Amino acid sequence: MFDSEKVAQVSEAKAKWQENSLGKVLKKAPERRAEFATDSGISMNTLYTPEDVADLDYARDLGFPGEFPYTRGVQPNMYRGRHWTMRQYAGFGTAEQTNERFRYLLEQGQTGLSCAFDLPTQIGYDSDDPLSQGEIGKVGVAIDTMADMEILFDKIPLDKVSTSMTINAPAAVLLAMYIAVAEKQGVSADKIAGTIQNDILKEYIARGTYIFPPAPSMRLITDIFAYCAEKVPNWNTISISGYHIREAGSSAAQEIAFTLADGIAYVQAAINAGLDVDKFAPRLSFFFNAHLNFFEEIAKFRAARRLWSNIMKERFGAKNPRSLAFRVHTQTAGSTLTAQQPNVNIMRVAFQALMAVLGGTQSLHTNSKDEALALPNEESVLIALRTQQVIGYELGVADVVDPLGGSYYIESLTNQLEGKAKEYIQKIDDLGGAPNAIEYMQREIQASAYRYQKGVESGDNVVIGVNKFQMKEEPPKGLLKVDPALGEAQKAKLKNVKESRDNVAVQEALARVRAAAQGNENMMPVIIEAVKVYASLGEICGVMRDVFGEYRQQIIF
DSSP, rough: OOHHHHHHHHHHHHHHIIIIIIIIHHHHHHOOOOOBOOOOHHHHSSOOOOOGGGTOOIIIOOOOOOOOOTTTTTSSGGGOOOEEEEEEOOOSSSSSHHHHHHHHHHHHOOEEEEEEEOOOOOTOTTSSSSGGGEEEEEEESSOOOOHHHHHHHOOOOTTTTTEEOOHHHHHHHHHHHHHHHHTTTOOOOOGEEEOOOOHHHHHHIIOOOSSOOOOHHHHHHHHHHHHHHHHHHEOEEEEEEHHHHHHHOHHHHHHHHHHHHHHHHHHHHHHHTTHHHHHGGGGGGEEEEEEHHHHHHHHHHHHHHHHHHHHIIIIOOOOHHHHHOEEEEEOOOOOOOSSSTTTHHHHHHHHHHHHHHHHHHHHHEEOTTTTTTSOOOOOHHHHHHHHHEEEEHTTSSSSSSSSTTTHHHHEEEEEEEHHHHHHHHHHHHHTTTTGGGGGHHHHHHHHHHHHHHHHHHHTTOOOOOOTBSSSOOOOOOSOOOOOOOOOOHHHHHHHHHHSSSHHHHHHHHHHHHHHHHHSSSSSSHHHHHHTTTTHHHHHHHHHHHHHHHHOOOOOOO
């Protein structure tokens, strides 16, 4: 990137500056820390100059936005064309309550929906299951049958709105319900757009809402890939998630590596199932965390784009440019929110959102200030949405593509993060790929989380309001509380559906689900048939549990 003679001149000048200007300052007073490093353990120099990026080749390493290797962004003009999708995550209580929140957010200028499901839904249990007791509607909306999904999207035209659903183990069932509801609205499957998370490997690694063992889970994922490639072409069939890996305590470099390693496993599984890489890869998407180390987070997005494009091109022989593009949804870091001084969370979220935009995200959710205490209320959700709108419309940061590209520090960080991620991916490859390296990744994440927590306890990692600048506070007011009575109401609604539906048709549909699970046919058509006759989520997942079995996690210390 720079003439070697000029780099040598800068290096010589820097040495003089270190000896004279910097040296004099350090003789008078020590710096705040003996060593400065990013969250990934990358040492931070006092100053960055051309010698720190002397090996950077512009055409090979940066290129132009919208072109390989996509370091500078996946669209040629990025946000000058249109802003990222402002997609606030929402869902609580009943379908009626969440529908009301969805419509409120759309009225306030949100441009895409993002749905949270309660824990019973996430692990494939109906609200009337004993295991669901006390959890109905608590951390997301309860969805038992297509009747709930119809209410959830009432008066929301599914051909006009893009919907993201954070659902993994039972993703095929929720997607089937969405397709069926759209059809009832008169919207064909080829006209709907959105994303299902559908990333089971990260559930084993970091989150825990799994149902089936890895092999049948991977089969369901590739069945979705194949079905949507033909029938639902505008649907993102997986959102390969580093977010929860980071929330569990990983570093930025680990977030890149473990997420992309999972992506490699999904692509390989689909190819092994006979799918053409350029038929399904354009609909792969990713989900990243926007954490606290400002410049490292920006560099993380750039490094991930470059690394993924090279993986797809070199490892899998993808030729379609859209197969090479790392498209990413981002959420600000929930794990950084504090119950102490919750208004400070507004600033944390604003800076994290800015990092995601400067890093080139395609979609963004901003957390609300009260999420360390409860599900967000309407006021705090509105502040979170307005945060995105201020960044998009008032700051000017969306008017230039990759404005920090070319920064000596950003380019050096991008290179170093990519290098660390490659080392992790090679280790995972040596272990036989992500499905065989689950325990290895768990150990690495746990070690990273432990190092960070030790830093908080020692005071090296400052958390405002927690270990520095504490203050006496009044108990929080205005928190959203989910009425425990709604659980009984949801169970009564499910009982009514089960009594009023055609139960003969339901049993026949469930028998077809069982036969498909026992065989090799694509599961999606039979699941869609089952939800259309109002077979419940728990009934469909129960049949698959019988056939596939359940995953039992190894305890790692």
